[in-house]
Amino acid sequence: MTYTGRTLGIGLIKGRPFAFYLLCSRSFPNRRAVIRGNAAYIINQSESNNPYVSYPVIRVDERYAVVANGLHTDFIFQALEWEKPRKALVHVLDSMDYERDEHGTPRIAGVIERGSGRGWLGFAGRDGFWVRELELREGKAFVTATYNLDGFIEISMGNFHSAKELATEILKLPLEHKILAIGVIEKKEGWEVEFAP
Numbered sequence: 001m002t003y004t005g006r007t008l009g010i011g012l013i014k015g016r017p018f019a020f021y022l023l024c025s026r027s028f029p030n031r032r033a034v035i036r037g038n039a040a041y042i043i044n045q046s047e048s049n050n051p052y053v054s055y056p057v058i059r060v061d062e063r064y065a066v067v068a069n070g071l072h073t074d075f076i077f078q079a080l081e082w083e084k085p086r087k088a089l090v091h092v093l094d095s096m097d098y099e100r101d102e103h104g105t106p107r108i109a110g111v112i113e114r115g116s117g118r119g120w121l122g123f124a125g126r127d128g129f130w131v132r133e134l135e136l137r138e139g140k141a142f143v144t145a146t147y148n149l150d151g152f153i154e155i156s157m158g159n160f161h162s163a164k165e166l167a168t169e170i171l172k173l174p175l176e177h178k179i180l181a182i183g184v185i186e187k188k189e190g191w192e193v194e195f196a197p
């Protein structure tokens with residue numbers, strides 16, 4: 001099995017855009033997810049002064065859903081008030097850059113849009129930087145991660161009907177040190193956001 005660290009994806013199911021976040025962690029396994037209003041947060045529950053392990057992980061509004069592995073979630077979400085997703089990802093990921101920890105952990109992010117088959121992924125690492133606008137494909141997800149995944153890959157998704165089922169399915173991926181997953185899926189109005197387990 002591979003250790004990908006923080007892992008996220010965007011895709012399409014029955015014509016509805018979805019996104020997910022899979023928290024894998026060797027060093028900080030004692031974490032939980034909290035959903036509050038239009039946001040989801042990762043909360044580290046052990047004593048630490050590492051600045052990267054508690055953060056807003058998802059933000060949604062009537063148009064966009066943003067998923068990311070750090071504080072940049074909020075900055076990308078705010079930039080979407082005046083910029084298109086590609087520019088928002090470029091500007092925020094470029095200015096915040098990779099994390100100044102012992103691994104130079106990359107910042108990764110995804111954006112999906114209600115009523116759209118387009119999605120966006122971004123990556124700011126010590127040795128590379130990219131942002132991609134993607135045509136989402138039915139029943140598939142484009143996935144990127146902090147470690148051991150070159151660029152992004154496309155995976156096939158099983159059938160799921162809700163954000164909870166999506167999160168539960170993501171937890172079955174054959175990856176190391178899985179802690180929790182969060183799913184976001186378009187609903188009639190707005191977005192559904194749920195985590196598992």
Ligand SMILES: NC(=O)c1ncn([C@@H]2O[C@H](COP(=O)(O)O)[C@@H](O)[C@H]2O)c1NC=O
Nearest residue numbers: 005006025026027028052053069101105146
């Ligand atoms: N977002 C996160 O949940 C997160 N968890 C851990 N990190 C960073 O990555 C380093 C390595 O963590 P790990 O061994 O759990 O993969 C940590 O020291 C921390 O600086 C994170 N930063 C980015 O992914």
